[in-house]
Amino acid sequence: SRVEHLFKNFLILRFKLIYSCLFAIIAGCQIYDLAVTMRAKNKRIFPFSPCFVMYEFFMNDQTGPALKGRVEDIRFVSGHGQFTADIIPQNALHAVFFRSPVAAGMITSLDCSAAKAAAGVVAVLTAAEAAADGVANMVWTGGPVREDGGVTVDSPRPLLSGAEIRHLGEPVVMIIATSRQAAADAAELVDVQIEAADDVALSVENMLNGPLVWPGTTDNIASLHRQGDRDEVDAILATSAHVSHFEFDISKITACTMEMRNSIGFIDENGKSCVTTSAQSPYQLHGELAQLFGISTDEVRVISPDVGGSFGMKGALYREDALVVWAARRLQRPVFWAADRGESFLSDEHARAVSGTASLGLDKDGNFTALWVDAHIDAGAYLSRRTKGLLNNMGGVAGQYKTPAIATQMSFFFTNTMQTSPYRGFGRPEATYVIERLIDQAARETGRDALALRQQNLVSPDAMPYQTALTFLYDCGDFPRIVAAAAKNADYAGFADRRKDSESRGLLRGIGIANPIEVAGGPLKQIRKDIARITVRPDGQIVITPGLMSVGQGHETALARMASSRLGVDMDDIIYQQGDTDLLPSGRGSGGSAATVIGGAAVHVALNEFVAAGKSIAAGVLGCEIDHVAFDAGLFSNPSNTTLKPMNWTDIAAHSNATGGLSVLG
Numbered sequence: 001s002r003v004e005h006l007f008k009n010f011l012i013l014r015f016k017l018i019y020s021c022l023f024a025i026i027a028g029c030q031i032y033d034l035a036v037t038m039r040a041k042n043k044r045i046f047p048f049s050p051c052f053v054m055y056e057f058f059m060n061d062q063t064g065p066a067l068k069g070r071v072e073d074i075r076f077v078s079g080h081g082q083f084t085a086d087i088i089p090q091n092a093l094h095a096v097f098f099r100s101p102v103a104a105g106m107i108t109s110l111d112c113s114a115a116k117a118a119a120g121v122v123a124v125l126t127a128a129e130a131a132a133d134g135v136a137n138m139v140w141t142g143g144p145v146r147e148d149g150g151v152t153v154d155s156p157r158p159l160l161s162g163a164e165i166r167h168l169g170e171p172v173v174m175i176i177a178t179s180r181q182a183a184a185d186a187a188e189l190v191d192v193q194i195e196a197a198d199d200v201a202l203s204v205e206n207m208l209n210g211p212l213v214w215p216g217t218t219d220n221i222a223s224l225h226r227q228g229d230r231d232e233v234d235a236i237l238a239t240s241a242h243v244s245h246f247e248f249d250i251s252k253i254t255a256c257t258m259e260m261r262n263s264i265g266f267i268d269e270n271g272k273s274c275v276t277t278s279a280q281s282p283y284q285l286h287g288e289l290a291q292l293f294g295i296s297t298d299e300v301r302v303i304s305p306d307v308g309g310s311f312g313m314k315g316a317l318y319r320e321d322a323l324v325v326w327a328a329r330r331l332q333r334p335v336f337w338a339a340d341r342g343e344s345f346l347s348d349e350h351a352r353a354v355s356g357t358a359s360l361g362l363d364k365d366g367n368f369t370a371l372w373v374d375a376h377i378d379a380g381a382y383l384s385r386r387t388k389g390l391l392n393n394m395g396g397v398a399g400q401y402k403t404p405a406i407a408t409q410m411s412f413f414f415t416n417t418m419q420t421s422p423y424r425g426f427g428r429p430e431a432t433y434v435i436e437r438l439i440d441q442a443a444r445e446t447g448r449d450a451l452a453l454r455q456q457n458l459v460s461p462d463a464m465p466y467q468t469a470l471t472f473l474y475d476c477g478d479f480p481r482i483v484a485a486a487a488k489n490a491d492y493a494g495f496a497d498r499r500k501d502s503e504s505r506g507l508l509r510g511i512g513i514a515n516p517i518e519v520a521g522g523p524l525k526q527i528r529k530d531i532a533r534i535t536v537r538p539d540g541q542i543v544i545t546p547g548l549m550s551v552g553q554g555h556e557t558a559l560a561r562m563a564s565s566r567l568g569v570d571m572d573d574i575i576y577q578q579g580d581t582d583l584l585p586s587g588r589g590s591g592g593s594a595a596t597v598i599g600g601a602a603v604h605v606a607l608n609e610f611v612a613a614g615k616s617i618a619a620g621v622l623g624c625e626i627d628h629v630a631f632d633a634g635l636f637s638n639p640s641n642t643t644l645k646p647m648n649w650t651d652i653a654a655h656s657n658a659t660g661g662l663s664v665l666g
Contacts, residue, residue, distance in 0.1 A: 002539075003552070006363065006557075007549065009102070009125055009138060011021060011294050014589045015176060017021045018630035019067060019134055022664040024122060025051075028451075030296070040218045045576070046166050047320060047370065053242065053445075053601065057397065066151050066340065067558075068584075070536070070554050070556070070557040071548070071557050071560060071571065071576075071587060072306075072554070072556040073555060074398070074556060075100055075306075076306075081306045082305045082306050082371065083278065083305060083306045083308060083417065084259075084263065084276050084277055084278050084305060084308070084338075084367075085258055085262055085263060085338055086305075087264075087276065088264060088334075088336050089264070089266065089334040089336075091333060091334060092264065092266075092333070092334040092335065092336045092494065093122055093176050093177065093178060093327075093333050093334065093335045093336070094176070094177055094179055094180040094183050094335075094336055094337070095172040095174055095175065095176050095183060095320075095323070095327065095335050095336065095337040096174075096175050096177075096180065096181075096183035096184045096186075096187050096337075097172075097173065097174055097175070097187070097320070097322060097337075097343075098171070098172050098173040098175065098187045098190045098192070098430070099168075099169045099170060099171055099343075099347075100161065100165045100167075100168060100169060100171065100172055100343045101168070101193065102165060102168065102171045102194055102196040102197075102198065102212070103165070103166075103167055103168040103197075103200050103416040103417070103445050104166060104167075104197035104200045104201070104416040105117060105164075105165045105190060105194045105195050105196040105197050105634045106163065106164055106165070106194065106195045106197075107161070107162065107163055107165065107193070107194050107246040108193045108194065108195050109192070109193040110126065110162075110172070110173070110190075110191070110193075110662065111190075111191040111192075111193075111456065112124045112126065112173060112190055112191075114189035114190075114191065115173070115175055115189040115190050115582050116186075116187040117187075118177075118182065118186035118189055119168075119182060119183060119185075120177040120178040120179055120180060120182030120183075120186075121176070121177045121183070121186045121390055122176050122177055122178065122331065122333075123174075123175075123176045123330070123331060124159055124173060124174070124175050124186070124190075124326065125160070125173070125176070125178070125323075125326075125328065125330075126162060126163060126172070126173055127158060127159070127160040127162025127163075127172075128162060130158075130159045130160050130162075131162070131189045132642065133330070135158065135292060135293065135322070135326055135327065136158060137156040137157060137158050137159065138156065138157045138158070138288075138292065138322060139160060139291050139292050139317075140154065140155070140156040140157070140384070141385035142154065142155055142156075142222070142223070142382070142383035142384055142385070142387075143195075143223075143371065143385065143388075144222055144223040145223050145224065145225060145385055146221065146223065146224050146505070147224055147225055147226045148217070148226075149226050150219065150221055150224060151217055151218055152217075153202065153214045153216040153217050153222075154222070155214055155222065155381070155382045155383045155414070156382075156549055157319065157381075157382040157419075157440075159171075159319050159322055160174060160319075160323070160634075161325070162257070165194060166213060166214075166416055167380065167381040167416050167417050167418055168346060168375060168416075169343075169345075169346025169347055169416075169418070169621065170416070171319060171323070171347075172190075172192060173185050173190050173192070174303050174323055174327065175190070176327055176331070176335060176449030178201050178253075180338075180593050183511055184387045192382060194602070195548060196215050197211065197416075200210035200416045201213050201220060201377065201414065201416045202415060202416060202417060204355060204376045204377070204411075204413040204415065205414060207219075207220045207356075207413050207415065208220065208221075208412075211414060212414075213381055213414035213416055217414065220410050220412060220413050220414045220415075221412070221414075221416045221558065222383040222387075222412045223379070223383060223411075223412040224409070224411045224412070224498075225386060225391055225409070226407070226408070226409050226410075226411075227387075227394065227395075227407065227408045227410075227470060228405070228406050228407030228469065228470050229405065229507075229553055230372070230406060230409070230480040232370075232405050233370045233371070233372050233405045233406065234291050234408070234515070235389045235405040236361055236370035236404070236405050237369070237372065237440070238270060238369050239522045240361030240362060240363060240369045240370065240446065241362060241363050241364040242361070242362045242446055243359055243360065243361050243362075244359065244362070244438060244441045244442040244445055245357065245358070245359050246357065246358045246359075246360075246434070246437055246438045246441050247355075247356075247357050248354075248357075248433065248434055249355040250352050250353070250354045250355065250356065250430055250433065251352060251353070252350050252351070252352055252353035252417070253312045253350065253351050253352050253353075253403075253423065253424055254344070254345060254348055254350050254351070255309070255310075255313035255314075255348060256307040256310070256311075256341075256344070257278075257308060257309035257310060257311065257313065257314070257344075258309045259278050259308025259309060260338065260339045260340065260341060260343075260344045261277070261278055261314065261318065261320065261338075261339050261344065261347070261348060262277065262278055262279040262336070262337060262338035262472070262523070263275055263276065263278075263318075263321045263324045263336070263337055263338075263520040264276040264277070264321055264324065264334055264335070264336045265321075265323075265324030265325035265326070265327060265328035265332075265335045265336075266328050266334035266335070267328055267332060268301060271299070272299055272300060272301045273289065273293060273295070273300050273325050273328070273329055274301040274302070274303065274325070274328075275289065275301075275302055275303070275321055276302075276303040276304075276305065276323050277302070277303075278304065278307050278308065278310075278314060278590050279302070279304045279306060279307065279310070279314045279315070279321075279346075279549075279589075280304070280310035280312075280314045280315050280590040280591060281315045281316070281549065281588070281589030281590065282302040282304045282308060282549065282579050282580070282581050282587070282589060283302070283312075283547070283581055283586055283588070283589060284315060284316055284317070284589060285302045285316070285317045285321060286300055286302045286513070286581045288316065288317040288322075289302065289317060289321075289322065289325060290598070292317075292322055293325075293326075293329075297581075300581070301580070301581055301582050302580075302581045303579060304549060304578075304579035304580075305579060306517075307549070307550075307551040307552070308550075308551075308552070308580075308593070309552055310422050310551040310590060311423055311476060311553065312351070312421065312422030312423045312424060312426055312591060313348055313351070313385070313421065313422070314347055314551075315421070315589070315590075315591050316384075316386055316421070316424055317347075318347070319347075320337050320339075320347065322338070323337075324337050326614060334514065336599055340492070346418070347418075348418070348634070349380075349386070349418060349419055349420065349629050350380065350417065350418045350419070350420050350421075351420055351422065351423030351424075351426070352419060352423065352430065352514035353377065353378035353420050353421070354375055354377050354378075354390070354430050355375075356373065356375040356376045357373075357374050357375045357434075358371070358372065358373045358374070358397075358434050359371070360435075360438045360439070360442055361371045362442060362446065366446065366453055366456060366457075366535060367456065368401055368402070368403040368404075368449055368457045368458060369403070369404060369405070370403065370404065370405040370406070370547075371397065371398075371403050371405070371406045371438075371469075372406075372407055372408070373394070373397055373406075373407075373408040373409075373434060373437070374408070374409050374411075375390070375394070375408065375409070375410045375411070376411050376413060377390060377410060377411065377412045377413065378413055378415050378417065378420060379414060379415070379419060379420060380415060380417050380418050380419030380420050381411055381414065381416060381417060381418070381419060382419045383412065383414070383416065383419070383520050384421070385418055386419075386421040386422060386642075387412060387420055389421075389422050389423060389426045389427055390410060390426070390427035390430065391410065391427075392427065392519075393425075393426060393428045393431060393518075394408050394410060394431055394437055394470070394471070395429075395431070395468065395470045395471025395517065396427070396428050396431035396432055396466035396471045396472070396516075396517060396518060396519075397431040397432075397435050397470065397651065398435070398469060398471075398472065399435045399436070399515055399517060399640075400477070400483075400515045400517050401435070401439075401454070401457045401458060401459065401518075402457060402458070402459050402463070402466070402501060403457070403468075404469060405469050405471055406468070406469040406470040407470075408470065418659065422591065425518065428516070428519070429516045432514060432515075432516040432517075432518075436513070436514045436515070436516075439453060440513075441456060441605070443529065450513055451483075451487055451492055451513055451652050454483065454513060455480060455483055455484075458479040458480050458515075459474065459477070460479075460480060461476075461477070461478045461479075461480070461481075464476050468474055468569060472519070474517070475654045477517075479515065482588065483515060484563070486516065490511070492511070495509075495511050518593065519592075519593070520592075520593040520594070520597055521592065521594045521597040521598050522592040522593065522594060524646070528588055528598075529588075529598065529602070530547040530548060530587060530588040530594075530598045530599045530601075530602040531547045531584060531586060531587065531602050531606075531664075531665060531666065532544070532545060532546045532547060532599070532603040532605075532606040532666055533584060533606065533663060533664065533665045533666075534603075534607055534609075534610040534663070534664050534666070535660065535661055535662065535663040535664075536604045536610075536614075536649045536650075536652060536653045536656075536661045536662050537653060537660065537661045538653050538654065538660070538661050539650065539653075540556060540569075540573065540648065540649050540650035540653065541573050541574070541575055542563055542567060542573060542574045542575065542576060542649065543574075543575045543576075543577060544559050544560065544563050544575070544576050544577070545578065545583050545584060545611055546559060546578055546587070546599050546602065546603050547584055547586060547587025547588050547589070547599055547602060548578070548587065548588055548590060548594075548595040548596075548598075548599025548602075549578055549587070549589040549590040549595070550578060550590070550595070550598070551590050553590070553596075555595060555596065555599070555600075556578075557575045558596065558600065559576065559598060559600065559603050560574045560576055560606065562600070562603060562607065563603070563607060566604075566607040566608070566611065567607065567610070567611070567634060568631075568632065568633040568634025568635070569634050569649065573599075578650075584665075585665075602666065603666075604666025605666045606664060606665070608666075609664050609666040610662075610664040610666070611631055612626075613662060613664050614631070614636060614649070614662065615636060616650045616664070617630040617655050617656055618631075618637075618652065619654050620638035620649070620655070621651075621655055622636070622637070622638040622641070623638065623641070623643050623644075624638045624640065624641070628640065634648055634649060635647065635648055636648075636651075636652065
């Protein structure tokens with residue numbers, strides 16, 4: 001019937017429409033994926049092509065180069081990131097470590113014969129082989145000090161533990177095989193006998209008389225430092241109208257980065273000892289590797305591609321990094337190692353772990369008189385320069401307050417745990433926590449309002465520059481104004497009513513106050529400059545090579561925008577490259593809240609010098625003095641002779657007489 005015929009045609013049309021929509025979706029996804037891949041690889045997309053349209057439609061819902069989203073996110077959210085594990089050479093061997101199952105003890109026997117005979121195993125390395133090759137220990141930077149006159153001891157960290165175990169998870173044997181599974185299977189065959197210690201030092205509590213982590217010490221104090229005048233502080237506290245005492249215990253933590261540590265050791269075509277690794281400061285690793293192997297830095301290369309989080313934890317050379325390079329040098333094959341989450345808990349350096357007591361004196365009017373802080377820091381089994389970073393930042397305990405006298409003592413204790421190192425502020429949050437909690441306690445004990453007590457003790461703007469009683473000189477700041485604005489925005493005055501309302505409904509409500517002040521661009525006593533290179537290629541593309549390291553903060557976008565604005569070029573014509581020690585003679589990397597402040601400033605300086613170099617080239621071509629060359633919107637011109645065609649960056653590269661284009665290191 002006619003009805004049946006129409007119904008059949010309707011069904012056919014419906015299926016055709018569904019098929020067409022599915023085809024369009026699949027084709028669109030393929031085009032989009034191609035567009036993202038091209039952009040992730042810094043390749044041009046021809047305008048008005050399907051790739052260009054899809055890319056612009058999905059990724060750029062704003063206009064103007066300064067308003068586009070983060071350029072690095074394109075590859076990250078689409079699976080086109082280039083992390084260490086994404087670039088493993090096809091001929092790479094795989095390493096797995098046998099780690100100590102106890103926190104303290106002596107290795108009494110070690111038999112690796114079964115592991116060596118296992119299928120796929122290429123090498124089994126122990127402390128004996130490391131010692132034979134002259135790389136028994138990592139470069140030691142502990143530098144212990146005992147300002148109390150106590151005994152110090154060196155605490156070098158072995159690449160592989162061969163006799164004494166000092167913390168859980170210490171690497172004992174390195175198994176290298178043709179696959180990770182083969183190496184892991186062979187690790188199960190390692191026969192090691194460890195005589196576990198009866199007593200283990202797991203925290204700083206009661207450690208003065210506890211089991212010794214290092215023979216030769218008498219009290220497990222690895223290093224002890226004093227700042228300020230303790231006698232003066234004690235005298236003032238003794239005569240203060242009120243003294244508040246506070247016990248603090250800031251727990252040990254681990255960074256838990258999204259991308260766990262992993263490394264590829266290899267020898268490049270120039271014979272350099274190389275490592276590709278997830279690190280935030282490749283030049284730091286560069287120098288340590290050269291020192292470890294006794295070679296020049298020209299013979300070492302460190303590459304840090306995309307990095308999935310670092311937070312200070314990935315700021316130095318780890319044993320595993322050194323071991324894969326050592327293995328690559330021995331075997332003349334690339335060697336790859338990657339930690340899983342469980343292994344990261346054992347092998348990543350830990351952080352915080354600060355406890356102690358603090359005392360704050362007040363006069364009868366509530367003015368701060370003196371502050372004493374006695375901090376005990378869990379240094380772990382091995383002391384290093386990184387462990388003692390709190391020394392640079394304890395000055396933050398002064399806060400924004402005008403406390404006349406401050407003194408501190410910092411005792412770093414050995415324990416049978418992983419060593420501690422920088423993480424998110426490294427000493428700055430700890431110092432702020434101590435003074436702010438202490439003020440809260442003083443307010444409760446004296447019946448004062450916590451905000452009002454802070455406000456009356458803030459350093460006033462007319463006191464600037466202000467030298468605190470401990471370390472820091474504040475150059476400027478209107479602390480009272482900032483605190484007043486914060487209190488207003490938080491409706492601090494209405495908090496009591498909000499609390500009563502919550503209590504009437506059986507709920508609890510609290511409010512916290514903190515006035516942190518931190519060093520940026522530090523460390524304060526170890527300020528280091530940074531550099532950057534700007535290059536224009538023959539095709540006109542601009543390459544930014546900073547000494548800083550972007551590990552998720554968005555520097556790739558920030559610096560590209562800076563270059564786009566200064567050089568008058570489109571964001572799509574800017575290539576960002578970082579993390580390769582062959583590209584620059586040095587670099588700060590990431591850390592100390594300095595990447596944008598110092599590294600960004602270095603890029604700014606380099607961009608200005610780059611424009612100046614471009615003007616110098618343009619002056620010769622345009623027939624005028626350098627000072628007469630105008631630069632605007634990416635074009636160099638001679639205002640006194642408008643008949644001459646302005647020069648763009650491609651022209652500058654062509655007239656630079658350099659094969660790779662004009663390059664400036666600033």
